[in-house]
Amino acid sequence: MPPIDPFQAANEQARALAHKLMEMATHTALAVLQPNIAAPSVTRIAIARDDLGIPVSLISQLATHTAALEANPTCALLVGEPGDKGDPLTHPRLTLHCTARFLKRGSPEHDTLRTRYLSLRPKAKLYVDFPDFRFVRFEVSDGLLNGGFGQAFLLSPSDLI
Amino acid sequence: MPPIDPFQAANEQARALAHKLMEMATHTALAVLQPNIAAPSVTRIAIARDDLGIPVSLISQLATHTAALEANPTCALLVGEPGDKGDPLTHPRLTLHCTARFLKRGSPEHDTLRTRYLSLRPKAKLYVDFPDFRFVRFEVSDGLLNGGFGQAFLLSPSDLI
Numbered sequence: 662m663p664p665i666d667p668f669q670a671a672n673e674q675a676r677a678l679a680h681k682l683m684e685m686a687t688h689t690a691l692a693v694l695q696p697n698i699a700a701p702s703v704t705r706i707a708i709a710r711d712d713l714g715i716p717v718s719l720i721s722q723l724a725t726h727t728a729a730l731e732a733n734p735t736c737a738l739l740v741g742e743p744g745d746k747g748d749p750l751t752h753p754r755l756t757l758h759c760t761a762r763f764l765k766r767g768s769p770e771h772d773t774l775r776t777r778y779l780s781l782r783p784k785a786k787l788y789v790d791f792p793d794f795r796f797v798r799f800e801v802s803d804g805l806l807n808g809g810f811g812q813a814f815l816l817s818p819s820d821l822i
Numbered sequence: 823m824p825p826i827d828p829f830q831a832a833n834e835q836a837r838a839l840a841h842k843l844m845e846m847a848t849h850t851a852l853a854v855l856q857p858n859i860a861a862p863s864v865t866r867i868a869i870a871r872d873d874l875g876i877p878v879s880l881i882s883q884l885a886t887h888t889a890a891l892e893a894n895p896t897c898a899l900l901v902g903e904p905g906d907k908g909d910p911l912t913h914p915r916l917t918l919h920c921t922a923r924f925l926k927r928g929s930p931e932h933d934t935l936r937t938r939y940l941s942l943r944p945k946a947k948l949y950v951d952f953p954d955f956r957f958v959r960f961e962v963s964d965g966l967l968n969g970g971f972g973q974a975f976l977l978s979p980s981d982l983i
Contacts, residue, residue, distance in 0.1 A: 687910055688904065699896065700898070703898045704968070707910075743866075750867075
């Protein structure tokens with residue numbers, strides 16, 4: 662069967678749904694490349710948005726995804742959880758292809774993000790200053806929105822901010 | 823900071839939790855390698871277990887993950903959904919590193935799996951015989967169980983079947 666491009670160009674409704682999914686998300690699946698082998702891995706991380714609307718997380722040096730992102734920052738996020746009810750595949754979800762950028766502790770952007778993150782995720786104050794935790798920003802190259810049957814959209818970074 | 827291996831060897835409790843997560847799962851995040859570029863992607867798929875306990879899915883040729891798995895069957899699954907309540911990162915989850923094997927329609931193993939899958943996921947009868955849908959089996963090479971703080975285990979295929 663020849664490949665078929667099932668993605669439509671973004672429209673206002675698709676952009677609004679993508680923003681809603683990102684705004685509501687408290688966690689996502691994070692796909693990374695495993696270091697030294699050509700294989701992906703996937704884990705769960707906390708997520709929030711910075712003041713520009715860019716996805717950010719606070720991750721531990723002890724996690725396998727952190728070593729993977731240090732070796733290769735190319736990654737992907739799956740945003741939009743189906744919850745407990747209904748057919749999970751009818752719930753909208755958003756794939757974001759990203760490059761991860763770690764923030765240097767003590768830098769102005771770190772301190773700005775720390776303040777914002779704690780206002781959104783107050784429980785993170787328990788570990789935000791642990792030496793093995795770092796903030797990471799996910800710079801999005803494109804997004805694939807699956808809003809249900811026949812509702813697949815390709816989104817650009819400007820659609821998502 | 824030097825790398826630290828946070829994973830313990832599997833024990834009976836870890837094996838039981840991994841099996842419970844797999845048994846309860848109706849969907850997972852699937853991480854794949856994007857064709858022709860060294861970058862991962864991640865999407866949501868339906869999931870079930872075959873009669874050997876191996877994860878299986880029924881996926882569409884129209885989905886980006888299907889083309890990716892045809893180009894490179896190395897992939898990963900994130901099993902175990904946090905649901906709507908509580909801190910999502912305290913809920914246990916299981917990363918499975920896998921190789922995807924498509925089943926040939928009309929083969930004995932396809933027909934056996936079709937019967938089992940429909941008994942587990944009866945709504946799939948709406949599309950199981952659509953020509954663009956195929957069964958795929960995820961042969962697991964290892965599993966990483968995160969059961970909460972200090973509860974990370976490395977599991978072998980025999981721990982998971």
